[in-house]
Amino acid sequence: DAKTTQPPSMDCAEGRAANLPCNHSTISGNEYVYWYRQIHSQGPQYIIHGLKNNETNEMASLIITEDRKSSTLILPHATLRDTAVYYCIVRVNTDKLIFGTGTRLQVFP
Amino acid sequence: ETGVTQTPRHLVMGMTNKKSLKCEQHLGHNAMYWYKQSAKKPLELMFVYSLEERVENNSVPSRFSPECPNSSHLFLHLHTLQPEDSALYLCASSQVDTVTRGYTFGSGTRLTVV
Numbered sequence: 001d002a003k004t005t006q007p008p009s010m011d012c013a014e015g016r017a018a019n020l021p022c023n024h025s026t027i028s029g030n031e032y033v034y035w036y037r038q039i040h041s042q043g044p045q046y047i048i049h050g051l052k053n054n055e056t057n058e059m060a061s062l063i064i065t066e067d068r069k070s071s072t073l074i075l076p077h078a079t080l081r082d083t084a085v086y087y088c089i090v091r092v093n094t095d096k097l098i099f100g101t102g103t104r105l106q107v108f109p
Numbered sequence: 110e111t112g113v114t115q116t117p118r119h120l121v122m123g124m125t126n127k128k129s130l131k132c133e134q135h136l137g138h139n140a141m142y143w144y145k146q147s148a149k150k151p152l153e154l155m156f157v158y159s160l161e162e163r164v165e166n167n168s169v170p171s172r173f174s175p176e177c178p179n180s181s182h183l184f185l186h187l188h189t190l191q192p193e194d195s196a197l198y199l200c201a202s203s204q205v206d207t208v209t210r211g212y213t214f215g216s217g218t219r220l221t222v223v
């Protein structure tokens with residue numbers, strides 16, 4: 001079972017920041033937070049992952065609360081191509097990757 | 110191109126046919142996976158291969174038969190499928206003994222059973 005809770009859908013205006021929340025209140029100390037996205041009918045694409053500290057790469061930023069019970073994926077300047085389903089997943093590095101229902105992000109012009 | 114290649118991209122087959130899906134990874138990973146994604150459903154993990162041995166079979170019907178001849182190749186053999194087996198079948202690979210980016214997915218095979 002997926003151990004995360006995400007809103008089913010969100011909208012974002014093009015050029016604005018998209019902030020996607022994820023609750024993982026039962027996360028264990030050795031579990032990482034991973035984010036993937038799936039553009040329609042394609043395979044999921046890795047975005048970012050983190051353990052405790054905030055992380056940033058060329059695609060996004062990941063903000064993890066101090067108690068690690070929730071996190072936020074930030075797309076700083078959303079484009080139409082960022083329209084996708086975004087999945088938040090918690091796991092230890094040797095675990096299977098189990099997907100929930102994710103958040104469907106719609107970026108509009 | 111993600112480093113995981115799936116063929117064919119699309120497949121239409123009758124319920125009495127036998128076909129195979131192929132997956133190849135060029136990333137040097139030591140584990141491979143088959144997922145199924147039916148319309149409007151989350152991805153379902155079907156099979157896990159680690160170091161070429163099947164380590165997990167998530168109650169998948171026997172009409173789906175995986176094969177992993179080496180660490181770079183994974184097949185899914187299909188026979189006597191049902192229309193409800195129509196779905197997007199995704200292959201993924203990973204390196205299980207390190208903290209990495211997790212899984213790398215292929216683009217999938219869109220299967221239609223008629």
